[in-house]
Amino acid sequence: MSAIELSPAWVLILGGALVPLLRGAARAVWAVALPLIGMAALAALPMGEFGQFSFLGYELMLMRVDRWSVLFGWVFLIAALLSAIYSLHVRDWIQQAAGFCYAGAAIGAVFAGDLLTLFVFWELTAVTSVFLIWARRTERAYRSGMRYLIVQITSGMLLLFGALQQVTATGSLEFGHIGLDAPGGLLIFIAFGIKCAFPLLHNWLQDSYPEATESGTVFLSAFTTKLAVYALARGFAGTEALIWIGALMTAFPIFYAVIENDLRRVLAYSLNNQLGFMVVGIGIGTELALNGTAAHAFTHIIYKALLFMSMGAVLYRVGTINGSELGGLYKSMPYTTVFCIVGAASISGFPLFSGFISKSMILSAAGMEGLLVAWLVLLFASAGVFHHSGIKIPYFAFFAHDSGKRCAEAPANMLAAMAIAAALCVGLGVYPAPLYAMLPFPVDYVPYTGSHVLAQMQLLAFSALAFAVLMRTGIYPPEQRWINIDSDYTYRRLMPRALRLAARGFDAAHAHAIALAGGLGEMLGGRLRSGYGPEGRLARTWPTGSMALWAMVMLLAYLLLYYL
Amino acid sequence: MTEAKPKDGERSRWLDRKENVDKVYWGVWVLCALLIAVEPLVHMHAEIAFAEWFGFHGWYGFVACVALVLAAKGLRVLLRRPEDFYERD
Numbered sequence: 001m002s003a004i005e006l007s008p009a010w011v012l013i014l015g016g017a018l019v020p021l022l023r024g025a026a027r028a029v030w031a032v033a034l035p036l037i038g039m040a041a042l043a044a045l046p047m048g049e050f051g052q053f054s055f056l057g058y059e060l061m062l063m064r065v066d067r068w069s070v071l072f073g074w075v076f077l078i079a080a081l082l083s084a085i086y087s088l089h090v091r092d093w094i095q096q097a098a099g100f101c102y103a104g105a106a107i108g109a110v111f112a113g114d115l116l117t118l119f120v121f122w123e124l125t126a127v128t129s130v131f132l133i134w135a136r137r138t139e140r141a142y143r144s145g146m147r148y149l150i151v152q153i154t155s156g157m158l159l160l161f162g163a164l165q166q167v168t169a170t171g172s173l174e175f176g177h178i179g180l181d182a183p184g185g186l187l188i189f190i191a192f193g194i195k196c197a198f199p200l201l202h203n204w205l206q207d208s209y210p211e212a213t214e215s216g217t218v219f220l221s222a223f224t225t226k227l228a229v230y231a232l233a234r235g236f237a238g239t240e241a242l243i244w245i246g247a248l249m250t251a252f253p254i255f256y257a258v259i260e261n262d263l264r265r266v267l268a269y270s271l272n273n274q275l276g277f278m279v280v281g282i283g284i285g286t287e288l289a290l291n292g293t294a295a296h297a298f299t300h301i302i303y304k305a306l307l308f309m310s311m312g313a314v315l316y317r318v319g320t321i322n323g324s325e326l327g328g329l330y331k332s333m334p335y336t337t338v339f340c341i342v343g344a345a346s347i348s349g350f351p352l353f354s355g356f357i358s359k360s361m362i363l364s365a366a367g368m369e370g371l372l373v374a375w376l377v378l379l380f381a382s383a384g385v386f387h388h389s390g391i392k393i394p395y396f397a398f399f400a401h402d403s404g405k406r407c408a409e410a411p412a413n414m415l416a417a418m419a420i421a422a423a424l425c426v427g428l429g430v431y432p433a434p435l436y437a438m439l440p441f442p443v444d445y446v447p448y449t450g451s452h453v454l455a456q457m458q459l460l461a462f463s464a465l466a467f468a469v470l471m472r473t474g475i476y477p478p479e480q481r482w483i484n485i486d487s488d489y490t491y492r493r494l495m496p497r498a499l500r501l502a503a504r505g506f507d508a509a510h511a512h513a514i515a516l517a518g519g520l521g522e523m524l525g526g527r528l529r530s531g532y533g534p535e536g537r538l539a540r541t542w543p544t545g546s547m548a549l550w551a552m553v554m555l556l557a558y559l560l561l562y563y564l
Numbered sequence: 565m566t567e568a569k570p571k572d573g574e575r576s577r578w579l580d581r582k583e584n585v586d587k588v589y590w591g592v593w594v595l596c597a598l599l600i601a602v603e604p605l606v607h608m609h610a611e612i613a614f615a616e617w618f619g620f621h622g623w624y625g626f627v628a629c630v631a632l633v634l635a636a637k638g639l640r641v642l643l644r645r646p647e648d649f650y651e652r653d
Contacts, residue, residue: 140651254632255632255635255636255639256636256643258632258633258636258637259636259637259639259640259643259644330579331574331577364611366611367610367611367612367615368611370612372612375611375612379621379624379628380624380628380632383624383625383628383629383632384628384629384632387629387632387633399579402580449609450606450607451606451607451608451609451610454599454602454603454606454608454621455608455610455615455620455621456621457599458596458599458600458603458619458621458622458625459621459622459624459625460625461592461595461596461599461622461625462596462621462622462623462624462625462626462629463625463626463628463629464592464595465592465593465596465626466625466626466629466630466633467629468589468592470629470630470633472589475633475634475637476633477633477636477637477640480644481647482640482644482645482646482647483644483645483646483647483649483650484640484643484644484645485643485645485649486643492650493650
């Protein structure tokens, strides 16, 4: 039982709950110590399965410690440490408390050995993380957070329904390989898919992450989506549909990223694109591909946090993160600029940076399986991600035309967090052996061959050339103060309108029905009138009836939306 | 980087000068040329046959990015809305 007591999940959740009691230096020390204590707890965990007990006749397993869960546990703790240091200047205790509980919940979910435990932590990540969005304390963030919460809770509900179908059919709640054809498999697949931001289920991510606080987005970027990647890798490795879903995910967000003005939203689109690479790896399902997915999740969490930290620092100092209003900030924030460029080089997969040693595994796996179309799409997406994350982000924020804005360099704690993340990005890129040693399967892969390096450098250099030529010729679309509609248009605009229209039609029908009932009442006499007339029982039940109908219509609409 | 206007009292930066921005621009061209030039010296090995074509990754990257930007530029006309679009009504 010692493993349960020392679970890093509970270290963070209980430790996070204590944050509001502390002030000043004590809270700062506590915030940095918590992830470190979590790491010590994780290092002390023996491999194996712990915390089995019976609940209502079903076998639960709170802790499954194996190579998958340990790898994700480590990177989640690293992300928690980076986020904690980055948010040290924040006086608002809600952010740190919510952030730690959120990180702990994600770690708890990663170690869950059964679907019910997974469900509990799955929902806990939703209800803790929404406070990181609400902490922005704007009307916009509040609404965005509500939408985020509805989507996340829906994902949890589908997971629960799927788990119940599985337990009814098989009598087991075990969280192992599931597959689409298993009882409840499709529901669980969609539940994971929502959190993983599958195409058309993705827009909660770009909607909510850029609305959170500077520190909140750093926390958010690490956990929810990578928990979903982990869950998919556990439950649906080798599911062919994932190759195509993933390929689509790598490709379509980059079109949005090119024209998006909010630079943190650009990063949210590129986060979606990076998830696509991992999903393709899961779909291929070979040892090399799954190793690639695990490695890419690990490196991605760190460089994505680094990029969000650098943009958060800009937002914190300048007060805006719109590309159209930024530029020339390298003069004011030189260190942040350098850290941002390290993150950009990592996500782009430059040799000697972390993205290179992980993404190339997935591409090689796709090539080895002869998946020509998927491979070409991934290569396109690799070029595209350099274009919008690698060049656009640092270019429009720190270079481009000088916006005339001058500000202070980021606070010391933000710089420290960025420096650690940047060091990890370079360290993993130069010396990937320790990461490779942690991967789920034995690694027989050499990233640094002359052929790999040259091919990747050609791809990146010519992508940069395309950007330079398009910029110089004025063809590149300038950053403008527009927003772009995405699939959120359906539930933020079309559905409310359709419902309003339906409500108007419903009111009219309602009036007709009452008139008709009244007319019938005249004909059939007082007895019928007392039951069905305008003052009658049936008419009285109309408002409750319509409420129930409304609730049902809305539920159906949500369900339909997420099935499509 | 096209508008070089250091504020009063600020030291001029290297990138503030137009000719240095030009140097960066032509530097990218030179880098691309070098990366193509060294290809015969490296044994290219790829899982997919045509990826071994001469300079494949180079022209694919260039064409992909130009196509991406042009397509996105076109899509923007369809997708863009005023900033307060969802805050209305």
